[in-house]
Amino acid sequence: xxxxxxxxxxxxxxxxxxxxxxxxxxxxxxxxxxxxxxxxxxxxxxxxxxxxxxxxxxxxxxxxxxxxxxxxxxxxxxxxxxxxxxxxxxxxxxxxxxxxxxxxxxxxxxxxxxxxxxxxxxxxxxxxxxxxxxxxxxxxxxxxxxxxxxxxxxxxxxxxxxxxxxxxxxxxxxxxxxxxxxxxxxxxxxxxxxxxxxxxxxxxxxxxxxxxxxxxxxxxxxxxxxxxxxxxxxxx
Amino acid sequence: xxxxxxxxxxxxxxxxxxxxxxxxxxxxxxxxxxxxxxxxxxxxxxxxxxxxxxxxxxxxxxxxxxxxxxxxxxxxxxxxxxxxxxxxxxxxxxxxxxxxxxxxxxxxxxxxxxxxxxxxxxxxxxxxxxxxxxxxxxxxxxxxxxxxxxxxxxxxxxxxxxxxxxxxxxxxxxxxxxxxxxxxxxxxxxxxxxxxxxxxxxxxxxxxxxxxxxxxxxxxxxxxxxxxxxxxxxxx
DNA sequence: TCTCATAATATGTGCATACATAAAAAAAGC
DNA sequence: GCTTTTTTTATGTATGCACATATTATGAGA
Numbered sequence: 001x002x003x004x005x006x007x008x009x010x011x012x013x014x015x016x017x018x019x020x021x022x023x024x025x026x027x028x029x030x031x032x033x034x035x036x037x038x039x040x041x042x043x044x045x046x047x048x049x050x051x052x053x054x055x056x057x058x059x060x061x062x063x064x065x066x067x068x069x070x071x072x073x074x075x076x077x078x079x080x081x082x083x084x085x086x087x088x089x090x091x092x093x094x095x096x097x098x099x100x101x102x103x104x105x106x107x108x109x110x111x112x113x114x115x116x117x118x119x120x121x122x123x124x125x126x127x128x129x130x131x132x133x134x135x136x137x138x139x140x141x142x143x144x145x146x147x148x149x150x151x152x153x154x155x156x157x158x159x160x161x162x163x164x165x166x167x168x169x170x171x172x173x174x175x176x177x178x179x180x181x182x183x184x185x186x187x188x189x190x191x192x193x194x195x196x197x198x199x200x201x202x203x204x205x206x207x208x209x210x211x212x213x214x215x216x217x218x219x220x221x222x223x224x225x226x227x228x229x230x231x232x233x234x235x236x
Numbered sequence: 237x238x239x240x241x242x243x244x245x246x247x248x249x250x251x252x253x254x255x256x257x258x259x260x261x262x263x264x265x266x267x268x269x270x271x272x273x274x275x276x277x278x279x280x281x282x283x284x285x286x287x288x289x290x291x292x293x294x295x296x297x298x299x300x301x302x303x304x305x306x307x308x309x310x311x312x313x314x315x316x317x318x319x320x321x322x323x324x325x326x327x328x329x330x331x332x333x334x335x336x337x338x339x340x341x342x343x344x345x346x347x348x349x350x351x352x353x354x355x356x357x358x359x360x361x362x363x364x365x366x367x368x369x370x371x372x373x374x375x376x377x378x379x380x381x382x383x384x385x386x387x388x389x390x391x392x393x394x395x396x397x398x399x400x401x402x403x404x405x406x407x408x409x410x411x412x413x414x415x416x417x418x419x420x421x422x423x424x425x426x427x428x429x430x431x432x433x434x435x436x437x438x439x440x441x442x443x444x445x446x447x448x449x450x451x452x453x454x455x456x457x458x459x460x461x462x463x464x465x466x467x468x469x470x471x472x
Numbered sequence: 473t474c475t476c477a478t479a480a481t482a483t484g485t486g487c488a489t490a491c492a493t494a495a496a497a498a499a500a501g502c
Numbered sequence: 503g504c505t506t507t508t509t510t511t512a513t514g515t516a517t518g519c520a521c522a523t524a525t526t527a528t529g530a531g532a
Contacts, residue, residue, distance in 0.1 A: 011485065036512055047487045052513075068494040068513045077408075080322040082418045086472070088313060172313075182318045185467045186422030186442040204440035206422040210472070231421045236322070236446070247515065272482055283517045288483075304483045305525040479528070485521085492515070499508065 015044055015054035023063055023074055033071045034064070084234040086182070086208070089224075090169065093137045101136035102166050105196070109158075112148060119211075120150065120218040129157060131167055134196055141197040144205075146223045153217035171212075171220065178219055180212035187225065199228050206230045251280055251290035259299055259310055269307045270300070320470040322418070322444070325460075326405065329373045337372035338402050341432070345394075348384060355447075356386065356454040365393060367403055370432055377433040380441075382459045389453035407448075407456065414455055416448035423461065435464050442466045 022028045034040075037055065041048040055072055058064045062081050066072045093100040112120075112128040128148045135143040147167055149157050160170050171178075187207045194201040205225040212219045258264045270276075273291065277284040291308055294300045298317050302308045329336040348356075348364040358364075365385040371378045383403055385393050396406050407414075423443045430437040441461040448455045 038512085047489095048513095049488085050486060052515095053485090055513090066513065069496055069511055070494085071512060077324060077327065081319050082322055083317050083319045084418075084420075086316040086318055091313060180472050181469060182320075182472045183467050183469045184320075184420060184442065186440040186462075186464075188438075188440040202424075202438055202440075204422040204424040204438075206420065212472075226422075228422075231419050233417060233419045236416050236418050236448075274482085284483095285518085286516060288485095289515085291483090302483065303525075304523060305481055305527095307482060473532100475530100475532080477528105477530080479526105481526080482524090484523070487519085489518095490516085493513085495511090495513105497508100497510070499506100501506075502504080 012050045012053040012057070015040070015046070015051060016057050018044075019054060019058050020063065023058075028074050030074050031076045033073055036071055080236060082234050082236045084232060086210075087232075088168070088172070089135045089143055090166070093135070093142065096137075098138045099136075101139060103134045103136060104163050105132040105134060107131050107162055109151075116148060116221065120148075120221065122150070122218065127151070131162060133162075133166065135166075140227075141199075142227055144193050144197055144225045146225075148221045150218050150220065153214055153219045167220070168222070175214055175219060178212040178214045180210060180219075183209040183211075185209070189225070193225065197225075197227055203228045206232065248286045248289040248293070251276070251282070251287060252293045254280075255290060255294050256299065259294075264310050266310050267312045269309055272307055316472060318470050318472045320468060322446075323468075324404070324408065325371045325379055326402070329371070329378065332373075334374045335372075337375060339370045339372060340399050341368040341370060343367050343398055345387075352384060352457065356384075356457065358386070358454065363387070367398060369398075369402065371402075376463075377435075378463055380429050380433055380461045382461075384457045386454050386456065389450055389455045403456070404458070411450055411455060414448040414450050416446060419445040419447075421445070425461070429461065433461075433463055439464045442468065 019028070019034075022034075028034045035043070037048045037051045040051045040055075044051065055064060055066065059066050059072075063075055064072050065075050090100045090102075108130050109127050110130045111125060112122075112130075114124060116128075117124055117126055129151055131145075131147045131149065133145045133147070134141055135145060145168075149167065151158050154171070154175055156174065157167070157170070160167075162170075185207050186204050188202045189197060189199055189205050191201045193205070194203065197203075197205075199205075205228065207223060207225045209221070209223045211221045255264070255270075258270075264270045271279070273284045273287045276287045276291075280287065291300060291302065295302050295308075299311055300308050301311050326336045326338075344366050345363050346366045347361060348358070348366075350360060352364075353360055353362055365387055367381075367383045367385065369381045369383070371381060381404075385403065387394050390407075390411055392410065393403070393406070396403075398406075421443050422440050424438045425433060425435055425441050427437045429441070430439065433439075433441075435441075441464065443459060443461045445457070445459045447457045
């Protein structure tokens with residue numbers, strides 16, 4: 001979504017806002033075609049380029065659906081989209097004025113479980129680097145991290161001293177752009193995790209799972225469980 | 237993010253992709269200014285408009301930060317953004333080929349708790365409509381919903397038969413565009429909720445809280461807790 | 473030195489125009 | 503009737519130009 005909240009009096013934003021008003025007021029009915037760009041340009045007394053910009057913005061926001069020659073339709077269910085910013089843990093902690101720390105619990109080159117290999121589309125028997133770590137906030141447990149790394153995608157990771165730099169930061173710095181999948185869930189703390197986190201066994205932990213790929217190779221699968229009470233907010 | 241995955245050979249997308257490559261390759265260093273539009277236009281042999289479009293896209297994706305006269309900088313931490321689609325429960329259930337149902341548990345016009353009124357920026361003593369409901373999936377508990385509605389923002393809601401249409405759907409249909417705040421968390425099931433959901437008391441429930449405003453008036457605060465095991469996925 | 477007005481500058485936007493492209497509609501061929 | 507080709511059409515993109523706007527940089531005046 002854009003920055004503007006108040007309707008703009010002029011420019012393409014005004015046309016965008018007027019379009020949104022018509023969608024809301026059902027003057028442009030859900031699922032129906034709206035007038036084409038040239039027609040709207042004539043109506044608003046502006047260039048087609050300007051109408052295009054406005055309608056494109058509404059399409060990006062999920063209110064309209066546009067197809068060449070097919071015209072522009074009002075989306076049936078204005079599916080609400082929220083863009084949430086995935087926090088970089090160190091930064092999130094320091095932004096709150098707290099002291100960040102990270103404790104490496106274990107680091108092993110293990111044959112990965114079959115279910116994991118299947119999900120990563122890797123050959124059975126492939127060895128992955130398994131790293132467990134605890135992120136601290138003012139010395140208190142903040143996030144428990146369970147990470148699998150694929151050395152065949154990022155061989156350098158085997159040389160990195162993960163006591164010095166967290167796997168996450170190293171990846172952000174050295175494997176710049178990856179695509180992937182983010183899964184949010186709530187899981188109960190296992191006895192082991194509870195002991196590390198200093199919370200009750202079975203406590204509800206907000207959990208973020210990230211699977212990232214570089215080109216066609218899986219890079220890492222990381223599961224981060226936040227201490228009880230954590231809330232992730234965003235504006236919609 | 238846009239739809240394109242593969243680099244485009246021509247057009248503004250090609251410039252966008254080349255810019256992204258330079259950011260990744262640190263040819264444009266984090267935090268540093270990049271050449272201004274006119275310069276890049278000369279380099280790529282295209283109009284400034286085209287460069288503008290490309291850089292604007294990169295800025296919207298969170299890689300660049302632009303300011304008039306100030307120029308364009310590479311964002312220091314390319315904070316990863318994920319756009320997640322807030323599911324409309326009925327639709328989500330039906331899309332999975334399951335039967336949707338909704339059971340109204342209670343509906344009362346109550347004086348709201350002070351903490352809530354403060355959060356909604358309402359006068360102490362204001363009465364709000366408090367609705368508890370259970371969304372069913374093939375007859376099984378799926379989502380527990382606790383909702384507060386503000387009749388002074390949407391008076392018509394008092395006349396609506398919530399047995400017939402869920403508050404959510406009525407709002408989507410009749411109070412089309414609202415801005416608000418989305419908060420994700422994990423909470424343990426209270427004994428009452430556990431009984432309704434048919435899960436263990438204390439079970440970890442993925443919880444989505446949505447606070448929406450229409451103009452300056454709060455419309456609704458809804459807390460939806462999903463049955464254990466629910467996962468919300470998105471691509472990043 | 474400090475404050476305030478002024479100029480310089482990079483991005484933001486609008487317009488007229490042209491052509492590209494995808495997809496639907498119409499026409500042609502069988 | 504059916505398939506294939508052609509035309510039509512709405513959106514997508516590019517360009518050159520002009521002017522708006524927000525800030526930074528500069529310089530004048532006290």
